[in-house]
Amino acid sequence: MTTGLWELVLRGVWTTVQLLVLSALLGAVVAFVAGVARTHRRWPVRFLAGFYTEVFRGTSALVMIFWVFFVLPPAFGWQLVPLWAGTLALGLTYGAYGAEIVRGALLAVDPAQNEGGIALGFTPGQRTRKILLPQAVPEMIPPFSNLLVELLKGTALVSVMGMGDLAFSGNLVRLALQESAEIYTYVLLIYFVMAFALTRLMRGLEGRLKAGVR
Amino acid sequence: MNWDWDAVRDFMPLFLDGLAVTLQALALGSLISFTLGLVWALLMRTPTRWVRWPVGIVTEFVRDTPLLVQLFFLFYVLPEWGLTLSAMATGVVAIGLHYSTYTMQVYRAGIEAVPAGQWEAATALNLPRARTWRAVILPQAVRRVVPALGNYVIAMLKDTPMLMAITVLEMLGRARLFSQQHFQFTEPLTVIGVAFVVISSLASLLLRTLERRLVR
Numbered sequence: 001m002t003t004g005l006w007e008l009v010l011r012g013v014w015t016t017v018q019l020l021v022l023s024a025l026l027g028a029v030v031a032f033v034a035g036v037a038r039t040h041r042r043w044p045v046r047f048l049a050g051f052y053t054e055v056f057r058g059t060s061a062l063v064m065i066f067w068v069f070f071v072l073p074p075a076f077g078w079q080l081v082p083l084w085a086g087t088l089a090l091g092l093t094y095g096a097y098g099a100e101i102v103r104g105a106l107l108a109v110d111p112a113q114n115e116g117g118i119a120l121g122f123t124p125g126q127r128t129r130k131i132l133l134p135q136a137v138p139e140m141i142p143p144f145s146n147l148l149v150e151l152l153k154g155t156a157l158v159s160v161m162g163m164g165d166l167a168f169s170g171n172l173v174r175l176a177l178q179e180s181a182e183i184y185t186y187v188l189l190i191y192f193v194m195a196f197a198l199t200r201l202m203r204g205l206e207g208r209l210k211a212g213v214r
Numbered sequence: 215m216n217w218d219w220d221a222v223r224d225f226m227p228l229f230l231d232g233l234a235v236t237l238q239a240l241a242l243g244s245l246i247s248f249t250l251g252l253v254w255a256l257l258m259r260t261p262t263r264w265v266r267w268p269v270g271i272v273t274e275f276v277r278d279t280p281l282l283v284q285l286f287f288l289f290y291v292l293p294e295w296g297l298t299l300s301a302m303a304t305g306v307v308a309i310g311l312h313y314s315t316y317t318m319q320v321y322r323a324g325i326e327a328v329p330a331g332q333w334e335a336a337t338a339l340n341l342p343r344a345r346t347w348r349a350v351i352l353p354q355a356v357r358r359v360v361p362a363l364g365n366y367v368i369a370m371l372k373d374t375p376m377l378m379a380i381t382v383l384e385m386l387g388r389a390r391l392f393s394q395q396h397f398q399f400t401e402p403l404t405v406i407g408v409a410f411v412v413i414s415s416l417a418s419l420l421l422r423t424l425e426r427r428l429v430r
Contacts, residue, residue, distance in 0.1 A: 058411035060372040063386055067407055070399035149278055156280035160379050167283050180290035188279045188287065195278035 001182065005173050009183075012169030013190060019086050019155045019165060020194075024148060026091025027098055034095065035102025036128060049099070056096035062157050065089040069161050086158040094151045101143045105136035138209040145202035149195045156191075166190060221401040225392050229405060232388035236374050239306055239384060243374075244367050246310025251317025255325065256347075258318070277315040282376050284308050289380040305377035309370060316366050324359035325351060361425040368414050368421075385409065 037049035056064070068089040073079040080088065109132050117127035159168035170187035174180045257269045276284070285308045292299060299307070328351050336346040375386035383391065389402035 054415065055411055058414045059407050060375045060386075060410050062375040062378075063403065063407050063410060066386065066390070067403050070393065071403050074400065153278075153280040153282075156282040157376070159282070160376075167280060167286070170283065171286065174286075174290060179294070180287070181294060184283060184287040184291060187283055188275070191279045191283065192275055 001173070001177070001186075005176060008169045008172060009166070009186070009190075012164055012166040015083075015164050016152075016155050016166040016194075019083065019090070019158065019163075020152055022083070022087040023090035023094065023155070024151060026087055027095035027151065030091060030095025031098025031102050034099035035106065036133075038099065038103045039106050039128075041124060053096045053099045056093050057100070059093075061090065061093045061154050062160065064093050065157055065161060082158070082161065082163045086155070086161070086163055090151060090154055090158075094147060094154060097147055097150070098144065101140050101147065102136070104143075105140045106132055108139060109135050138206065141202055141206040141209060145199055145206075148198050148202065152191065152195055152198060218398060218401055221396065221398045222405060224396070225389070225402045225405060228388040228392050229385065229402070229409070232383060232385035232406070233409065235302070235382065235387075236371070236384040239302065239309065239374050239377060239382070240367065240371050242306040243309035243313065243370055246306065247313035247317050247366065247370070248363060250310060250314035252321050254314060254318035255321035258322065259325070273315040273318060276312060281308065281312045281373055282379060284312060285376060285380050301377075301381045305380055305382050309373060309377075312373075313366055313370050316369075317363055320359045320362040320366070321355065323362075324355035327358055328354045357428055360428050361421060364417070364421040364424065368417050371414060371417070372410065 034049045034052055037045050038053070040046050040049070065086065068080070068085045069082075072085075079085075106128075113131050113135065114127055117131045122131065155165060156167040159165050159171065162168070166187055170183050173183040177183065254269055254273055257265055260266060285305060288299075288304045288308050289301065292304065332350055332354065333346070336350045341350065374384055377384050378387040378390065381387075385406045389406050392402045393399045
């Protein structure tokens with residue numbers, strides 16, 4: 001492989017990293033909002049959050065990407081830059097999976113903690129923010145770590161829309177070289193290293209958060 | 215936004231063909247992932263690390279890399295190595311292989327959940343090792359893991375649209391075909407989006423019923 005082709009691959013890595021970071025941020029926000037909303041005391045809030053998670057967990061990420069790229073523009077009259085369209089589709093889809101993690105962790109906190117908050121006169125919002133979430137967040141880290149690897153794998157889907165991520169540059173190199181074993185092996189290895197780095201990062205985060213709780 | 219019911223009606227024949235392909239890929243992929251996952255899980259229990267380590271590394275690698283790139287790999291590299299499969303066969307193998315690295319963990323948990331007393335009883339009865347696995351351990355383990363395996367079938371369903379990237383005309387592939395011919399993107403894409411939600415909701419309902427009956 002020539003240096004020019006490696007440059008292409010590196011540009012793909014950069015796009016993948018950008019997409020990963022942006023959609024992870026959007027996904028985290030969505031996951032916490034929807035996850036907390038699913039434990040809300042008013043049923044319309046619970047219902048709306050539940051509806052969102054069911055719909056977005058029910059469809060395929062790739063179908064969602066197609067939808068954001070092809071249906072949103074004519075429906076609303078504006079078109080997103082590919083990077084943002086990819087972020088939107090991936091963030092909303094994986095955020096829905098994250099919402100289930102947040103909800104599960106919130107429900108797993110000992111009910112006595114919440115009752116203690118009621119006895120001390122905390123408002124529902126204060127209880128969630130100051131009592132439930134600080135105890136639930138460290139428990140969310142291992143499942144979030146798995147989800148982050150799933151999201152990394154999901155970013156490859158945008159290559160179908162012609163966005164120049166790592167998988168897409170792999171395809172370009174294949175076309176240039178007329179040979180596929182080498183480049184796809186490299187691409188898979190790069191994804192694997194990224195996934196490995198992510199799990200390590202999350203494990204470190206988990207250690208620090210748990211040290212803070214106990 | 216204007217919704218065209220005629221486009222929905224025109225798309226229906228293509229949609230049904232695509233649905234058939236999707237379900238076919240799903241069924242075959244599930245079969246492969248169930249069998250291969252069990253093989254990985256059993257190999258991970260062999261006493262020698264010369265088997266456990268390679269299996270562990272390879273499955274970890276397959277699990278942590280994108281299915282889409284694995285599809286490309288198999289689709290373009292296998293022919294270079296002299297093995298030419300149809301796009302559908304390649305896709306089914308890739309999905310089955312990818313998900314077998316998930317199901318192996320399910321099986322492992324199921325096998326570990328069989329109480330130690332069952333192993334001891336089998337030893338006490340002087341059952342041969344193969345018979346212990348076949349008649350004592352696996353029937354109990356598999357029963358426990360059916361719901362978890364079902365969840366992966368649903369996850370697999372949502373990954374079948376990737377087969378479109380290697381020219382398999384499943385639901386998304388047909389929707390794209392229709393869109394390109396008729397310049398109508400909204401209706402076919404929405405129809406298959408709804409179809410995915412409906413199928414996976416029905417499947418998870420079915421699974422919950424099954425779970426109640428199997429795991430008591």
